Amino acid sequence: MKTPREILLARHRAAGPKLEAIRRAVVTEELNHQVTKSQSRAAGLVSSCLDGSKVFWRELIFPSRQIWAGLAAIWILIFAANVSQRDPAPAGMVKAFPSEIMSFKEQQKLLNELLADRSLPLDIERPKLFSPRPRTQIVETVVV
């Protein structure tokens, strides 16, 4: 006694080898294809970046390479000059600091004294040329 399932499967068991071949083909080829597809997607991204940089180099840099080289040289010179002109002295400043401060204070004191002598009298002696009064007062004096 057999179930309908057993009857059906037994009837088609002869197709087994062909189905095995199909299964093997799908598992090896199709899965590999899927893997290579995902790999090629990543590789495509990398290669498009590389291609972009190649195009950038070929179209923009390479035709006017002497100009770019000249610009680069000028920038290097500017940088070098900038570096050489920098004061290398924060430590030296600390050493010279007290004596210089002292002399600076003395000079400032002297300058203040000199300026003070001239400026004070000018402020005191200067007469006011015009002192504004209300218009009504002026009219009153005329009438009287």
Added chain:
Amino acid sequence: MKMPEVADNEHLPVAQARTGEPAAWDALFRRYQLPLYVYVFELTRHEQASLDLVQETFIAAVKHLGGLRGDEKFGSWLFGIAHQKCVQRWRKKGGHEILFDEIPETPDDFGDSPDDLLMRREQEMEFMNLLDQLPLPQRSVLLLHFIEDFSLEEIARITETQLGTVKSRLHYAKRALRKLLEQK
């Protein structure tokens, strides 16, 4: 993790197959290759076309497994792909057989398992003849019921028909089968 050669229904390595593990796919296909072939062959009645359809179903499964919701539905999902491939083939060939005809819903007892029906050796030929005579929609439903013991809901999903339609198709198919077996 070591794969069993043939996956059983309880332990289908669908999760591993999702990661693209060849051994998992091999076990899954080994489990379903013959039932799928039986189903497709009994609908198309053409050996080479059935082999092609099984291959196309496998390839589509590899490509679209990401769309499967619920690993336990893998079997019905795979049969659904195969069913769609059969329908596409009939449409291309302008076939006269229709898979979507409506039969009025009839209540019936569907509790019996396909394994309850046991046949003697001399009844096997009659069973196959009867299967050949059944209209395609009923044959499709009966095959899914017998081959994989799919539930009515799963059969409805595979064949993309209403649950009531599946019930009535299975009812008519089983009644015809019983009638034939009783006569003999």
